[in-house]
Amino acid sequence: MFQLTTRRHGPRVVLALRAAVHAAVLTAFAWLRAAHVSDDRGSDSSEKAFMVILAIALGGAVTVAAVAFVASKTALFQ
Secondary structure: OOOOOOOOOHHHHHHHHHHHHHHHHHHHHHHHHHOOOOOOOOHHHHHHHHHHHHHHHHHHHHHHHHHHHHHHHHHOOO
């Protein structure tokens, strides 16, 4: 039978669950709020600019992570 062992990881499990619940609630509120947009002027250009900035930042983060990963793996062989 499966038993949940929270003695070792108790505080971390509780914090992770609380964070997940908060994220779900905030996501639901944001979704509900977006369903009733009253003013949508200029959102196309600002959304495109935001997506370009987000893509550049995400690409940079992935590149840094990949370089760090490769550097750590090659350091094992030196």
